[in-house]
Amino acid sequence: MTAARRPEVRLPPLVPWDGDGLEPDGDYDGVRFDGTDLADASGRGARFMDCALDGCALDRAELARARFIDAVLTGVRGVGTDLAEASLRDVEVVDARLGGVQLHGAVLERVVVRGGKIDYLNLRKARLKDVVFEGCVLSEPDFGDAHLVRVEFRDCVLKRADFSSARMESVDLRAVAELDIARGVDRLAGAVISPAQLMELAPAFAAQIGVRVEA
Numbered sequence: 638m639t640a641a642r643r644p645e646v647r648l649p650p651l652v653p654w655d656g657d658g659l660e661p662d663g664d665y666d667g668v669r670f671d672g673t674d675l676a677d678a679s680g681r682g683a684r685f686m687d688c689a690l691d692g693c694a695l696d697r698a699e700l701a702r703a704r705f706i707d708a709v710l711t712g713v714r715g716v717g718t719d720l721a722e723a724s725l726r727d728v729e730v731v732d733a734r735l736g737g738v739q740l741h742g743a744v745l746e747r748v749v750v751r752g753g754k755i756d757y758l759n760l761r762k763a764r765l766k767d768v769v770f771e772g773c774v775l776s777e778p779d780f781g782d783a784h785l786v787r788v789e790f791r792d793c794v795l796k797r798a799d800f801s802s803a804r805m806e807s808v809d810l811r812a813v814a815e816l817d818i819a820r821g822v823d824r825l826a827g828a829v830i831s832p833a834q835l836m837e838l839a840p841a842f843a844a845q846i847g848v849r850v851e852a
């Protein structure tokens with residue numbers, strides 16, 4: 638089992654952001670957003686390089702096709718953040734409180750999501766490579782038709798996860814604290830699970846291949 642490569646983010650001295658909202662296709666380099674209210678901000682296609690977002694509100698923020706490179710997002714919160722087709726490379730997301738985040742069609746490479754809770758995370762058709770979910774709660778995440786390569790779930794809770802039509806390579810589920818798969822049990826080829834998880838998933842596996850289990 639090949640372990641995921643974690644990001645090594647070393648931010649340079651940052652300049653506090655004193656602007657008003659965001660701009661589509663904006664270029665943000667070496668900036669710290671500290672408690673900034675970015676609700677309803679329009680930053681479609683923007684680039685965030687060597688940036689930190691601390692305690693920012695991201696409700697309904699329009700960040701489709703945005704690029705985050707060498708960035709740390711700590712304590713961000715919000716509902717309905719649009720990151721469709723965004724690109725995240727060498728990014729740490731720490732203690733986020735998010736709901737309904739749209740990351741469908743996004744590309745995540747060397748990303749760590751540590752702590753926090755994300756409800757209804759939409760990663761449909763996304764590509765995840767060297768991604769670690771650690772100590773977080775993912776409620777009803779949608780990995781439908783996504784491609785996962787070297788993805789680890791550690792000490793996290795997966796509630797009602799959807800893996801329909803997903804493709805997996807070196808996906809480690811052994812350290813999941815709570816594994817609840819609503820759909821896509823048949824797509825776990827390429828994943829590693831523990832013996833205890835195998836017992837828990839046995840009824841779903843049996844149902845998938847049409848086996849009846851009766852005493």
